[in-house]
Amino acid sequence: TQLLEQSPQFLSIQEGENLTVYCNSSSVFSSLQWYRQEPGEGPVLLVTVVTGGEVKKLKRLTFQFGDARKDSSLHITAAQPGDTGLYLCAGSDNYGQNFVFGPGTRLSVLP
Amino acid sequence: ETGVTQSPTHLIKTRGQQVTLRCSSQSGHNTVSWYQQALGQGPQFIFQYYREEENGRGNFPPRFSGLQFPNYSSELNVNALELDDSALYLCASSPRDPVYNEQFFGPGTRLTVL
Numbered sequence: 001t002q003l004l005e006q007s008p009q010f011l012s013i014q015e016g017e018n019l020t021v022y023c024n025s026s027s028v029f030s031s032l033q034w035y036r037q038e039p040g041e042g043p044v045l046l047v048t049v050v051t052g053g054e055v056k057k058l059k060r061l062t063f064q065f066g067d068a069r070k071d072s073s074l075h076i077t078a079a080q081p082g083d084t085g086l087y088l089c090a091g092s093d094n095y096g097q098n099f100v101f102g103p104g105t106r107l108s109v110l111p
Numbered sequence: 112e113t114g115v116t117q118s119p120t121h122l123i124k125t126r127g128q129q130v131t132l133r134c135s136s137q138s139g140h141n142t143v144s145w146y147q148q149a150l151g152q153g154p155q156f157i158f159q160y161y162r163e164e165e166n167g168r169g170n171f172p173p174r175f176s177g178l179q180f181p182n183y184s185s186e187l188n189v190n191a192l193e194l195d196d197s198a199l200y201l202c203a204s205s206p207r208d209p210v211y212n213e214q215f216f217g218p219g220t221r222l223t224v225l
Contacts, residue, residue: 006153031210042115042201042216043154050210088153092212098167099144099212101153 002027004102012108016078021087021105024071029091032072037086079109113138115204115217123223124192132187132220134202143185146201154201160185197224
């Protein structure tokens with residue numbers, strides 16, 4: 001059974017600070033995705049990484065996929081209150097037949 | 112482009128009843144997946160449908176079943192409801208792809224079992 005762990009579970013920071021959240025597994029994934037979810041809504045896709053060592057940037061967000069395709073990190077620079085939400089990582093094997101989500105990191109950015 | 116829609120938004124049932132949840136996939140997507148998200152947890156994969164057939168299943172009992180229709184919309188059926196079935200049920204559609212598997216989620220159906 002593939003499992004994903006995320007850390008930290010909760011994170012509360014001040015506006016303007018930097019932060020990194022982590023997603024780890026003992027399994028190899030074909031692809032790994034990051035989502036952000038706000039209360040009462042479905043997750044919204046932020047990025048997909050597929051190549052070991054891959055780094056993708058989305059404005060103030062930087063995503064990295066581990067060389068062995070088992071782990072990933074999300075770094076946010078100069079966090080803003082609008083970044084508040086539940087950050088979920090998810091991995092899948094080929095064709096997404098076994099899609100696994102981590103438990104999420106709940107981020108709160110205080111003004 | 113129309114996104115993923117789900118109905119109903121909220122639903123209250125009693126233990127032992129049956130429920131059907133509905134999902135319309137995003138235009139151009141032929142694969143639909145269903146997830147259960149309990150309060151404070153990440154979504155748990157229930158199953159995936161492709162070409163009207165179940166194409167992968169998570170660790171859920173047979174009383175969780177589904178259908179996909181020729182227009183790629185889908186239903187999730189849950190029989191003999193239990194209190195622990197109370198959760199947000201999410202539907203996600205995606206284009207068939209061996210690698211990227213990018214899921215686009217609907218807003219979910221909040222099911223409460225009393």
